[in-house]
Amino acid sequence: MKFELIAFDIDGTLTRSKSPLEDNPLIDTDMSDWLNKLMVKYKVAIISGASYKQFQSQILAHLTKDREKLKNLYLLPTNGTALCVYGNGTWQCPPVNALTDSEKKEIYAAFDKMFAEVGFTIPDNVYGEIIEDRGSQITFSAFGQNAPIEIKEAWDKDHSRREQMVLVLKKYLPDFAAHIGGATSIDVTRRGIDKAYGLRELLKHLNLPREKLLYVGDELYTDGNDAPALKVAGECRAVKGPEETKKVIMELLV
Ligand SMILES: [Mg+2]
Missing domain, CATH: 3.40.50.1000 (HAD superfamily/HAD-like)
Structure with a gap:
C-alpha cells in the first residue's frame, strides 16, 4: 500500500x-x-x-x-x-499548548496596528467576535464567525485583502505564524x-x-x-x- x-x-x-x-x-x-x-x-x-x-x-x-x-x-x-x-x-x-496572556496581548496589539495600516474598520454589523481566542490560536474573521456566507464570500474572493493583512501581521509578529483560512479568516499561532x-x-x-x-x-x-x-x-x-x-x-x- x-x-x-x-x-x-x-x-x-x-x-x-x-x-x-x-x-x-x-x-x-x-x-x-x-x-x-x-x-x-x-x-x-x-x-x-x-x-x-x-x-x-x-x-x-x-x-x-x-x-x-x-x-x-x-x-x-x-x-x-x-x-x-x-x-x-x-x-x-x-x-x-496554549498561548500565554502576554503572547495574546502581543497578537491583539498587532491586529490593531495592522487594521490601522491596511485601513480595515470593524463593520457596523458583525456576527460574533472579530478576533476570537481559541487558546493556542487567535482567529480573525472580518465579520465574525457566524456572518452570512454571501457577505463572507464577497469580501475577499481573491484573498488579496488578507494577503496584505498577513504581510503586515508578520512584520509585527516575527515569532508567530499567520495563515489565511476560510472565506474571511486569518489564524495566528506560535511559529511552528x-x-x-x-x-x-x-x-x-x-x-x-x-x-x-x-x-x-x-x-x-x-x-x-x-x-x-x-x-x-x-x-x-x-x-x-x-x-x-x-x-x-x-x-x-x-
Ligand atoms: Mg479548509
Whole structure:
C-alpha cells in the first residue's frame, strides 16, 4: 500500500464551508460512511484549526461507534496542539499548548496596528467576535464567525485583502505564524504551530515516514491554512469540497 495514513482538513474538505444556516456544518451520511470504510484499511487523521468541541459535534457524533475502527482515527484540533487518540472506550487529548496572556496581548496589539495600516474598520454589523481566542490560536474573521456566507464570500474572493493583512501581521509578529483560512479568516499561532507541526507530531507518534502520509485539503495555495502540509506529507491532494474528497476516498478504497 502506497499510503498508510490519510489526513483531512475539515471546513471545505470533509464538510461544506461554514454558512449562516450551518455555523459548523456536519459531515453528511455519505461522508461518514466513506470515513468508516477508510478506517478499516488506513489510519485516518483529521486536522483543523477548530476546537475539540467542534470536532465532536461536526464529525465524531456522526461516525461509527465501533471501538476497533476508532483506534485508527486520530484527531488534531487547533492545528495539532492537541493529539486526541481513542483508547479504553474514550478519547484522550493530551494538554493543549496554549498561548500565554502576554503572547495574546502581543497578537491583539498587532491586529490593531495592522487594521490601522491596511485601513480595515470593524463593520457596523458583525456576527460574533472579530478576533476570537481559541487558546493556542487567535482567529480573525472580518465579520465574525457566524456572518452570512454571501457577505463572507464577497469580501475577499481573491484573498488579496488578507494577503496584505498577513504581510503586515508578520512584520509585527516575527515569532508567530499567520495563515489565511476560510472565506474571511486569518489564524495566528506560535511559529511552528501549524498543520505541519501537528502532522509531524502525528508521524512521530505513529512512527511512520512522511512518504506514507497523504494529505487532503481545500486550501493548499500559498498562505492557505493547508499549505504547511506540503512540507510534511508524502503527497497532497487539493479538493474543492466534500464531493471531491469522497472521490479521493473512493480511489483509496479501490
Ligand atoms: Mg479548509
